[in-house]
Amino acid sequence: MLKDLLNVARPLGILLMAFSVAFLPPIGISLLNDEGALRPYLAGLAANFGLGLLLWLVARRNRRELKSRDGFLLVALTWTLLAATAAVPLMIGLGMSFTDAYFETMSGFTTTGATVLTGLDGMDHAHNLWRHELCWLGGLGIIGLAMAVLPLLGVGGMQVYRAEATGPIKDSRLTPRLVQTARSLWLIYTGLTAACALALWLAGMTAFDAICHAFASLSLGGFSTHDASIGYFDSVLVEVILIVFMVLAGINFATHFLALRGRSLRPYWRDAEALAMIGVLVGSCVGIALYIWISGVYPDFWTALRYASFNLVSVALDCGLVNADFGQWPIAAGFWILAMSCVAASAGSTGGGIKMIRTLILFKQSGRELTSLVHPSAMHSLKVGGQVVSERTILSVFGFIHLYTISIVVFALLLLISGLDPVTAFSAVVTTMNNAGPGLGLVGPATTFAVLTDFQTWVCTVAMLTGRLEVFVLIVLLTPTFWRE
Secondary structure (H helix, E strand, O other), X not given: OHHHHHHHXXXXXXXXXXXXXXXXXXXXXXXXXXXXXXXXXXXXXXXXXHXXXXXXXXXXXXXXXXXXXXXXXXXXXXXXXXHHHHOHHHHHHHOOOHHHHHHHHHHHHOOOXXXXXXXXXXXXXXXXXXXXHHHHHHHOOHHHHHHHHOHHHXXXXXXHHHHHOOOOXXXXXXXXXXXHHHHHHHHHHHHHHHHHHHHHHHOOOOHXXXXXXXXXXXXXOXXXXXXXXXXXXXXHHHXXXXXXXXXXXXXXXXXXXXXXXXXXXXXXHHOHHHHHHXXXXXXXXXXXXXXXXXXXXXXXXXXXXXXXXXXXXXXXXXXXXXXXXXXXXXXXXXXXXXXXXXXXXXXXXXXXXXXXXHHHHHHHHHHHHHHHHHOOOOOOOOEEOOEEOOHHHHXXXXXXXXXXXXHHHHHHHHHHHOOOOHXXXXXXXXXXXXXXXXXXXXXXXXXXXXXXXXXXXXXXXXXXXXXXXXXXXXXXXXXXXXXXX
């Protein structure tokens, strides 16, 4: 085990030291506004850089090429340690416990958007910017960013990419070089973020609010600068802008790349996953709107459609920004919204959950099994978007969904044993595993996760990381085979 840790210590140290740059924006805005948050972020920068330097010094002579299993270990340790050092400013500046501060920063990095904080409206700009910056960096993956801007890491990039990337198919490249691929995707990500911020500013938000909510919507992170989230603005225009950019963030960024490179919208029409995602979202929005209107929640259908559309799109795509307390709607509506968070986002997007591509493969494979019952001798290949899906990918999908389901059951049982009611326990696990933000019951849209005990908070923290790293990365570290020479 010690040898395995030493193999990844050098690149891990470099990543930590590089992450120190992220502390500069909150330091800058603290100096600009004279808010008194300078010391916490200087301390966080020092702790982060110091830990990275220590790891680099310990293993600076170890330049061995990373193997596949080293990639898994590096990804898991990077997310774990970065969340710890990022928690330092919140502990010092806001007096948070390590448990709560770590939950908050892990929620940011994993783009979950669940929070334990209140009083966001009066919070220092530095703290609010920090939370949103963590979301944005976690959107396409911090290691992906490092691969884009730090090609001299001296480690095997493909092994890290396979451990970090989302979705069942991880070996395809958009460009011949992996670093070039990462840079292209991050340029698109940055460009969409800038466009969203500009649109929100023109719609009436302050520049600071526009930047923070652009970070939250493109990363599908869900943090807000206001306790009432998007309900604070009470603006249909703001909500429409955010829906558009959340949908763009929920589509595979490879599709955006192909559309931009070809200067054509055809890649979107050919993306079966994106079309299925949009179809499910539109149908669900109309269905939920009709349901809550008939139930008397809103006086007319168009008002119901406004609130149903924003909250469903946001939570289904695992963002978590809200403009109403959907926890007060009929319980079936809330559970349908949470169910959508499991499947709606595309692979290669900033969303979480099972992903739409796996859902399509699962349904098509079920149909193929039914067909084989009627025609046992017939040979039927499984196709998604006109492309044949390999049997290895199908088995991988079934394996993932099995572990995903087992993880939800285990985490939910732990919360039930700790004393939470069934609705709160189940919804808290589903929303953290899917990195979706608010749940139902005690952790609904109108409340925060501060109601949880320390044990319950740690269960949800582990669930966030498990979901963000797509289950396999963490579970494989628990197997004896992984540590065996």
